[in-house]
Amino acid sequence: MGNPLDIGKIQNGNEETEASPSPSRRRESREKRREQLIKATIESLAVRGYAATTLADVSDGAKLSRGIVNFHFDSKDNLLLETLQFMSDEYQENWKARYAAAPSDTAHKLTALITADLDRKICTPHTVAAWFALMAEAKSRPAYQKLVWERDTKYRGRLTEYCRKAKDEAGYTFDPENVTAAIYAMQEGLWLRLMLSGRKYKRTDALKIAMEMLGTIFPKHFDADGRPLTKTPMRKPGRKT
Amino acid sequence: MGNPLDIGKIQNGNEETEASPSPSRRRESREKRREQLIKATIESLAVRGYAATTLADVSDGAKLSRGIVNFHFDSKDNLLLETLQFMSDEYQENWKARYAAAPSDTAHKLTALITADLDRKICTPHTVAAWFALMAEAKSRPAYQKLVWERDTKYRGRLTEYCRKAKDEAGYTFDPENVTAAIYAMQEGLWLRLMLSGRKYKRTDALKIAMEMLGTIFPKHFDADGRPLTKTPMRKPGRKT
DNA sequence: CGCGCTACTGAACAGCCATTCAATAAAACT
DNA sequence: AGTTTTATTGAATGGCTGTTCAGTAGCGCG
Numbered sequence A, B: 001m002g003n004p005l006d007i008g009k010i011q012n013g014n015e016e017t018e019a020s021p022s023p024s025r026r027r028e029s030r031e032k033r034r035e036q037l038i039k040a041t042i043e044s045l046a047v048r049g050y051a052a053t054t055l056a057d058v059s060d061g062a063k064l065s066r067g068i069v070n071f072h073f074d075s076k077d078n079l080l081l082e083t084l085q086f087m088s089d090e091y092q093e094n095w096k097a098r099y100a101a102a103p104s105d106t107a108h109k110l111t112a113l114i115t116a117d118l119d120r121k122i123c124t125p126h127t128v129a130a131w132f133a134l135m136a137e138a139k140s141r142p143a144y145q146k147l148v149w150e151r152d153t154k155y156r157g158r159l160t161e162y163c164r165k166a167k168d169e170a171g172y173t174f175d176p177e178n179v180t181a182a183i184y185a186m187q188e189g190l191w192l193r194l195m196l197s198g199r200k201y202k203r204t205d206a207l208k209i210a211m212e213m214l215g216t217i218f219p220k221h222f223d224a225d226g227r228p229l230t231k232t233p234m235r236k237p238g239r240k241t
Numbered sequence C: 001c002g003c004g005c006t007a008c009t010g011a012a013c014a015g016c017c018a019t020t021c022a023a024t025a026a027a028a029c030t
Numbered sequence D: 001a002g003t004t005t006t007a008t009t010g011a012a013t014g015g016c017t018g019t020t021c022a023g024t025a026g027c028g029c030g
Helices: A030-048 A055-061 A068-073 A076-101 A106-117 A125-135 A142-170 A176-196 A203-217 B030-048 B055-061 B068-073 B076-101 B106-117 B125-135 B142-170 B176-196 B203-217
Strands: none
Touching: A030 A055, A030 A068, A030 A076, A030 A125, A055 A068, A055 A076, A068 A076, A076 A106, A076 A125, A076 A142, A106 A142, A106 A176, A106 A203, A125 A142, A125 A176, A125 B125, A142 A176, A142 B176, A176 A203, A176 B142, A176 B176, A176 B203, A203 B176, A203 B203, B030 B055, B030 B068, B030 B076, B030 B125, B055 B068, B055 B076, B068 B076, B076 B106, B076 B125, B076 B142, B106 B142, B106 B176, B106 B203, B125 B142, B125 B176, B142 B176, B176 B203
16 A cells, blocks of 8 residues: 555546647646646545545655645645535536437436446546545535535436426326436445446446336336337327337 | 544443443443444444544543553454444344345335335434445455445345346346346435435435335336235236236 | 452554645746 | 746644553452
């Protein structure tokens, strides 16, 4: 325990292909540094856990000096809070984009919401581990709790909307609020399992489980494997075939 | 932050009504002290979180002196590990007892397994919060991971057994392994919500959500509200009504 | 009553870690 | 080029915390 977790050269997957003027540049823009430090924090949270993550770990991980975090984030507490904020933003941007891009029928919107949670972008072992590390502290940190709760509320609101819509379309008998709660709980539980199981379970396994459950809950909208049924546009009790 | 969380007088809900010889007794049996310290640890984990829990908090909470934890548990690490073990044991004893006491038909066994998770005994806000505090560290602590994984495996094995049985009895089309994973994930997600939401969600709400989901997944075994149907003994594809 | 025995205490200690800050160096600007 | 501004460094600091251990006190036993 104590190896620096080299992520000094972050794979900035963005389209930042501009020939950087000098590779030995020490000064970076404020935003870049902050993001670099946040990523190093996530890394350390995932590998070492919350309790064992020190500022030295973070600065070493970013290949920078000791005082750097307090310079950019004022305090460790604040670094952790902004890390949570960062992950929360990333999460929301992801599902909103996927939701917007999905066809407008209920089955596809639901699919988009569910699969977004298990997207490759946000559902890496490190991200999930860091997320739980911070979330576990939420009970004793009102600021964390507020962030997490807001993230939850927005997503679940949208999910409820479509559970209700599905019910209207196909005449299911369930209570939409309860089904939403159940689905959302399942999603978080799948995350937890992904974190705990190391390499035994993969993201794609979780995806399969989630989609099959959609098929079970909304049998008129999905087939048994969880594939959206879009043939019938589905009106009130519309006749089929 | 720093008030001692008085639980010196633990409510030992057991049938230990034996008139304790002298109320000012300082020396206690080894087991009693250990349990008292573990309960103080759970309390502190729930209120302060993992990172902020110090040995001073634990000994203050138990109204004992500073060195007491190292005397009984050797190290803080070991205290935390034994706390996890304690909660794990309590959890398993609970569901095994409920399972054994349930009627032998599939629906009731399933109900027993599901409701056990949300039993008043083990599903208190403090217990759940402490559980997640420790579980979040599992990724970076092999010893924790092992304990949590074992706990999971036993419970899920039993759950799978009955999902399979239900499928055989009623001819459902789902994959039993996947359904088990989904149900179990939902259970853990409900725990998480219980922890995060403070007083907004109650144990009984979670119970309702879980049972309604059982009704959705096993429609031949439960009614829509999740009540076990026991009238029909249920054979293979038996004709109905 | 004395003698150990064991649970327990709390002061002392050593190590770790977040934070500070004076010094430095790179960019930006004039 | 000179000056200001800004980012960065890394050694110093002080507080906190886990652990130790020499001492204390309740308890049973002979």
